[in-house]
Amino acid sequence: MILAKTGNEAIAYAMKQINPDVVAAYPITPATEIVQIFSSYVADGIVDTEFIAVESEHSAMSACIAAAASGARAMTATSSQGLALMHEMLFIASGLRLPIVLCVVNRSLSSPLNIHCDHTDSLASRDSGWIQIFCEDAQEAYDTTICAVKIAEKALLPVMITIDGFIISHCMQKIEVLPDEEVKSFIGEYKPNYNLLDVENPITLGPACLPDSFFEHKRAQAEGMNQALTCIEKVFKEYKERFDRELPILEEYQTEDAEVAIICMGSTAGTSKVAVNNLRKKGYRVGLFKLRVFRPIVVKYLQRTLRNIKILGILERMEGLSAFGGPLFNEIRSVLYDEIKRPITVSYVYGLGGREITPEEIEEIFLELLSLKNKKRKSIEKFKYINVR
Amino acid sequence: MKNLKDLLKEEELFSSGHRACAGCGEVLAARQVLLASKKPIVCAMPTGCLEIVSTIFPHTAWQVPMFHSAFENAAATISGIEAAYQVLSRKGKINKKIYFIAFGGDGGTYDIGFQALSGAIERRHSFLYVCTDNQAYMNTGIQRSSATPQFAHTTTSPKGEKLPGKLQPRKDIMEIIIAHEVPYAAQTTVAFFQDLVRKVEKAQSYDGPTFINILVPCPLGWGHLPSLTIEISRLAVETNFWPLYEYENGVYRLTYQPSQSKPLTEWLKLQGRFAHLFEEKNKHLLEEFQKYVNEKYQKLLKKCELSAK
Numbered sequence: 001m002i003l004a005k006t007g008n009e010a011i012a013y014a015m016k017q018i019n020p021d022v023v024a025a026y027p028i029t030p031a032t033e034i035v036q037i038f039s040s041y042v043a044d045g046i047v048d049t050e051f052i053a054v055e056s057e058h059s060a061m062s063a064c065i066a067a068a069a070s071g072a073r074a075m076t077a078t079s080s081q082g083l084a085l086m087h088e089m090l091f092i093a094s095g096l097r098l099p100i101v102l103c104v105v106n107r108s109l110s111s112p113l114n115i116h117c118d119h120t121d122s123l124a125s126r127d128s129g130w131i132q133i134f135c136e137d138a139q140e141a142y143d144t145t146i147c148a149v150k151i152a153e154k155a156l157l158p159v160m161i162t163i164d165g166f167i168i169s170h171c172m173q174k175i176e177v178l179p180d181e182e183v184k185s186f187i188g189e190y191k192p193n194y195n196l197l198d199v200e201n202p203i204t205l206g207p208a209c210l211p212d213s214f215f216e217h218k219r220a221q222a223e224g225m226n227q228a229l230t231c232i233e234k235v236f237k238e239y240k241e242r243f244d245r246e247l248p249i250l251e252e253y254q255t256e257d258a259e260v261a262i263i264c265m266g267s268t269a270g271t272s273k274v275a276v277n278n279l280r281k282k283g284y285r286v287g288l289f290k291l292r293v294f295r296p297i298v299v300k301y302l303q304r305t306l307r308n309i310k311i312l313g314i315l316e317r318m319e320g321l322s323a324f325g326g327p328l329f330n331e332i333r334s335v336l337y338d339e340i341k342r343p344i345t346v347s348y349v350y351g352l353g354g355r356e357i358t359p360e361e362i363e364e365i366f367l368e369l370l371s372l373k374n375k376k377r378k379s380i381e382k383f384k385y386i387n388v389r
Numbered sequence: 390m391k392n393l394k395d396l397l398k399e400e401e402l403f404s405s406g407h408r409a410c411a412g413c414g415e416v417l418a419a420r421q422v423l424l425a426s427k428k429p430i431v432c433a434m435p436t437g438c439l440e441i442v443s444t445i446f447p448h449t450a451w452q453v454p455m456f457h458s459a460f461e462n463a464a465a466t467i468s469g470i471e472a473a474y475q476v477l478s479r480k481g482k483i484n485k486k487i488y489f490i491a492f493g494g495d496g497g498t499y500d501i502g503f504q505a506l507s508g509a510i511e512r513r514h515s516f517l518y519v520c521t522d523n524q525a526y527m528n529t530g531i532q533r534s535s536a537t538p539q540f541a542h543t544t545t546s547p548k549g550e551k552l553p554g555k556l557q558p559r560k561d562i563m564e565i566i567i568a569h570e571v572p573y574a575a576q577t578t579v580a581f582f583q584d585l586v587r588k589v590e591k592a593q594s595y596d597g598p599t600f601i602n603i604l605v606p607c608p609l610g611w612g613h614l615p616s617l618t619i620e621i622s623r624l625a626v627e628t629n630f631w632p633l634y635e636y637e638n639g640v641y642r643l644t645y646q647p648s649q650s651k652p653l654t655e656w657l658k659l660q661g662r663f664a665h666l667f668e669e670k671n672k673h674l675l676e677e678f679q680k681y682v683n684e685k686y687q688k689l690l691k692k693c694e695l696s697a698k
Contacts, residue, residue, distance in 0.1 A: 022478045024469060050476040052468055055508030062505070065458055066433070066469025072476060074469070091457055196454040197474055197483055199429035206457035213446050234417035385480035 005175050007168035010138040011077065011103045011161075012037035014145035016047055017183035021072035021099075021190070024052035024063035028082040029115045030165040031105035035077055057082035057183045060086060061089035061102075068098040068354075069205055071195030073149065075100065079165060080107035083121045087128070090158075094129030096206065098158070099152030102130070103145060106317075107165040107264065108353045115166035116354020119265065123294075123327050129221060129230055131159040132295040134265040138163075138173040142244055146178070147235050149187045155231040157224055160295075164267040166354065178243060186242060228296045251290035252299040254280060255309070258287030260369040261343075263332065264315035265291050265308070267359055268350070272315075275362035286320040286366045290327075302335045309355075312343040315362075317351045325349075325383055344377050352385035361386055390587050391425060396469045399424045400452070407450040409442040412615025414605030414622060415521045416442065417494060417579045422519055422603075423453065425589035430488045431474075433467045434496035436460040438552035461501040464518060467491040471514045488593055489516035495536035496526045499562050510569045510598040517592045518600045522560065523607040531610040535560040539631075539681065540674055541662045543610075546663040553674055558681060566600045567636050575635035575644075577638060578604035580622035584633050584644055591635070592611040612661020624656040629686040634693070641692040650686075653679045 005013060007213050012034050015023070025035035035051075042051040050072075054060045058079050064074040078086065083104055098385055108118045122132055131151060132213070135141040141163045148159040163169055174277075178186075194203050209217055229249075236247040251269070254276050262272060269290035279286045289305060291298075306312060320326030329347040336342040348365055351357045365386065372380055391399070402423040409416040415438055423430070431454045434440050440457045443450035458466045467489050477483045493502055498520040506518060525543045526532040533546040539558040542548040546555035566574045572595040575588040587602065592599035606622050608615045625631035625644060630653060633645040654675060657663040666675050 021480075022469065022472045048476060048480060050472040052512065054465060054468070055511075059468070059505050059508055062458060062465035063469030063472065064460035066456060066466040067473040069456055070470045070473035070477075071430075071482075072473035074473075083538070087464070088459060096610050107606060196431050196456055197477065197487065198472055199431065199454060199485075199487060202452060202454045203445050204451050204455045207444035207446040208441055208457075209446040294618075347554060382461060 001177050003175055003177055004172050005138055006170050006172050007138045007163040007171065008033035008105065009037060009134060010142040010164070010175050011145050013177060014142045015075060016041045017180050018075070018146065018149055018187060019047045019184070020049055020075040020264040022050050022064065022067035022074045023076060024054050024060045024067070024074070025076045026054050026057045026060045026078070026082060027058070028079045030107060030169045031077045031082070031103070031240065032102055033169070034105070043344070057085040058089060060130055061086040061093065064100045065089060065093050065096065065098055068100050069096065069195065070197045071190070071192050072177065073190040075102070077103040077105065079105045080109055080121045083125060084109060087125065090125055090130060093158045095217070097156040097221070097224060101145070101148045101152055101154060102158065102160045104160050104162040105165045105169045106162050114353035117167050118352045118354070122160060122162050123318045125160070126295060126327055129157065129225065130295060131155065131157050131232070133159065133161045133293050135161060135163050135168070135267045136267055136290060137168060139156050139175045140247070141168065142175050142177060143239065143247055146183055146187065147239050147247060150235045151160035151232050153190060154235060155224060155228045157228055162266065163176070169298040178244065182243070186239070225296050226263055229293070229298060232293060248290070249293045249298055250305060251292065252305055252366070253288040253290065255287030255289060255305065257285050258309060259285045259373065260313070260366060261287040261289055261309045262313040262362070262365060263289040263291055265294060265328070266317065267315065267388045268315060271357060271359055272362050274359040275366065278359060279363055284366065284370065291336070297331055297335065299335050302332060303339055306332070306336060306343060307339045307341050309343040311372050312345050313348050313365050313369050314345055315348045315350055319349050319352060344372065344380060346372070346382055346384060348384050348386050355387060390590060393582070396424045396586065396644050401441070402452040404450050404452060405441045406448070408445065409438070410609055410615070412608040412618040413442070414579050414607060415439055415494070415523060417583070418521045418605050419584050421579065421582055422490065422589055425586040426490060427488050427593045429453070429485070430490055431464050431470055432456070432490045432492065433458070433470060434492040435463040435494070435502055437494040437497055439492055439494065441528060462505050463491045463493045463497055463502055464506040467512045467516045468509045468512065471516055491516060491518045493518065493520055495522040495524060496534045499535045499560050499634070507569065510566065510571060513597050515596050516598055517589070518598065520600070520602045521605045522602055523605045523610060524559070525610050527607050527610045536562070540666055540678055542665060543601070543662070545641060553665060553671055554662070563602055563636070571600060572597045573599040573635070573637050574601070576602045576631065577633055578622045578625060578631055580619045580631060581626065581645060588635060591637070602673055610662070612664070613659050617659055621656065621659055624651065624659070627651045628653045628656040628682070630656055630682050632686060632689055634689060640696045640698055641689070643693055654684050659684045
């Protein structure tokens with residue numbers, strides 16, 4: 001079925017079909033609509049969900065954690081400050097290996113206050129032990145939300161899926177949805193090994209671990225993340241086999257013979273495709289990598305594809321404030337370090353606080369990267385900003 | 390109501406072997422609440438003494454499901470558990486009545502967990518919230534909380550050349566909870582186990598959110614002998630510092646009235662945290678404290694009288 005949906009509506013629609021047991025959420029722009037729409041499904045009795053309109057995002061994540069630990073499938077949505085307020089609980093969710101799905105509508109972090117898109121919120125949560133999957137558009141958001149439930153429960157890790165605030169969350173697109181019963185059968189039942197409501201088999205969850213055991217817990221959790229990519233691959237593969245929908249982990253666009261390329265996440269990938277097409281028409285060998293899975297770091301995908309590029313522009317919708325670029329830049333460079341043949345990398349920080357990025361600006365990036373071809377690696381300026389005064 | 394004999398026959402759900410200090414009032418409260426509670430129960434607690442002494446991995450003192458998540462979210466946690474219970478019951482995956490209890494210390498209740506508690510009560514989740522109130526952050530080393538009484542010495546409201554311990558009276562958490570229009574809220578302490586048991590039973594006779602504030606002496610934090618825990622708990626009541634009362638459907642009721650109130654100094658003098666009040670220069674503070682307790686008690690009597698049906 002083809003529907004016209006904004007990104008937020010697409011996610012809410014997927015949530016309706018997932019029919020989670022518990023949704024605990026707190027309003028925040030631009031994610032509010034997701035839970036607003038979802039609460040109308042609750043009000044109309046379309047879903048069986050227990051909807052908890054909590055008094056903060058901290059409590060939203062706390063309630064989701066408690067619900068998941070009680071054997072319920074739990075979901076929520078947030079943005080920006082809300083995700084920052086959840087920060088403490090993100091680590092507890094992953095440390096307890098609870099398969100919660102969180103839909104993040106990317107928005108900048110204060111200060112200054114700004115409600116528009118950049119990726120600072122989810123990238124700032126990068127070390128919290130959550131799988132993070134970025135979506136380019138409403139269709140990807142819909143498909144990925146459904147897959148996220150299954151990935152989380154397979155990997156026993158919480159999953160964050162993201163869309164760009166306003167650009168995708170409030171922009172109407174054509175999406176193709178699956179029949180309700182197909183979604184239901186695809187995700188199946190949530191059957192955790194342990195749960196708090198199993199009163200015949202009482203468990204103590206969340207004990208204090210001293211130096212004699214804490215490290216082992218963290219090591220085991222790290223192993224969970226090490227295995228996560230396999231779970232993602234399996235779920236995406238199954239989704240493709242059943243519904244003929246390709247969900248890439250790292251999408252390659254015109255990269256086969258590309259000399260220079262850019263890599264980015266989220267909606268900018270769509271804008272970049274236009275720029276690639278325009279330049280290809282003029283004979284330039286340029287390409288695009290759209291990184292979807294930010295956590296775990298998809299080392300083998302990045303190494304296999306990026307090593308053949310001469311110059312790589314890393315488009316980052318976050319200012320890392322590190323004096324050496326943001327996380328995407330640093331991680332991709334680190335992944336490439338062991339490759340004998342590796343591209344020159346240039347960081348382009350763009351689009352902070354919802355500043356637009358156009359195909360023309362991306363074309364300029366490509367032309368600049370092409371102009372660096374014969375320059376010495378060390379002489380190249382590494383840190384660039386797009387469209388900032 | 391269960392009497393002591395009945396309680397002794399109950400299965401201990403908070404087992405021995407935990408790491409609480411000798412004379413700890415908090416674990417007494419936990420044990421008494423579990424003995425008194427309807428079964429089955431699922432519990433939650435914030436980070437704090439109770440958690441640290443009872444759940445050092447791989448050990449646990451809890452014979453019932455217990456979830457410790459973070460410090461400020463015991464009420465949000467019990468909300469999530471209770472919501473899961475509601476939906477899984479509707480779906481036929483759970484077919485029995487389960488009771489929910491959240492334990493929080495005064496820090497996790499009056500202060501950092503206060504917002505989550507207010508929210509959970511307003512949403513009318515079905516749970517009993519038990520505050521084990523030892524009047525300071527004991528787990529981190531006796532820092533003042535908003536439950537710390539005026540003039541008490543703590544490590545962040547120390548008595549000094551200039552200051553006589555904490556300057557402000559404690560927050561009246563009971564009144565704040567009652568303002569949420571809960572069906573049942575009560576105040577009790579560990580020395581009066583029958584009062585405590587009865588209040589747990591009453592609280593659990595209501596479906597909505599209910600609250601019990603239990604004064605739990607802390608030998609380390611209050612500076613008293615471990616052997617005096619029960620005595621100090623009793624004196625808090627007999628000096629009217631901690632009247633035993635309940636609030637049920639709009640009615641305030643004293644559940645115990647000392648035949649003759651003892652002077653506050655009887656309670657204060659056993660506790661190191663108030664030792665400085667007995668210095669000559671602080672005599673007026675003792676008087677001020679007694680006056681405050683008297684007034685507060687009179688106000689409570691008035692509420693009982695006015696709301697009586």
